[in-house]
Amino acid sequence: MDLCDDPANTHITAMLEVPGMKPEQLSVRIEGGRLIVEGNRPGPYLHGDHSITNPNTHPLSSEPTQNASSEHETSTPHPLYPVQELKYGKFRREIDLPVGVNASDIRSSLVEGMLTIQWPRNPPSTVAAGSSANVSPHATL
Known part of the structure; x- marks a missing residue:
């Protein structure tokens, strides 16, 4: 996140x-004077177990294996992504808002994977502490 x-x-x-x-x-809302942004970005995995069965692999051990033959099958973990730097899963960001910002003061847009949210530095209205309101990420700036 960048905050300008x-x-x-x-x-x-x-x-x-x-x-x-x-x-x-995405969920964008105000709770108790804070802007809350939440979501769940699903990962690329399609289904279940990410392991392969390879008849020519054996578990690593410091002891010699008995009956180690090419017919003996073992399940060896094999990642679909040997490097995974992209972030997936649930996320939540909380940002303190200036006193008086309410949902009608906030503008948001979602364009090409960038969620931009804007609110006034010095809002004209006041909001009661502990109140809650939703902001639609469908709105445009």
Whole structure:
């Protein structure tokens, strides 16, 4: 996440990378004076067990194996992705908002995997502590 807080600008902007996600997979809301952004980015794995059965592999051991023949099958873990640096799964970000920001002050857009959320630096209204409101990531800036 990048948070742009330029004192010369009237708005504060948060930018989050959410590649491949759709607006309905994201939750953007205000809770107790904080902007909450949540979602669940599913991983690329299709189904179940990520191991292979290879008749020519044997478990590693410091002791010699008995009856080690090519007919003996063992299940050896084999990752589909030997390097996995992309982030998947549930995520949650919380950002403190200036006092008085409410849901109608917030603008958001989701374009090409970038969620951009903008709110006023000095909001005209006040919001009661502990209140909650949803913000739609469908809206545009």
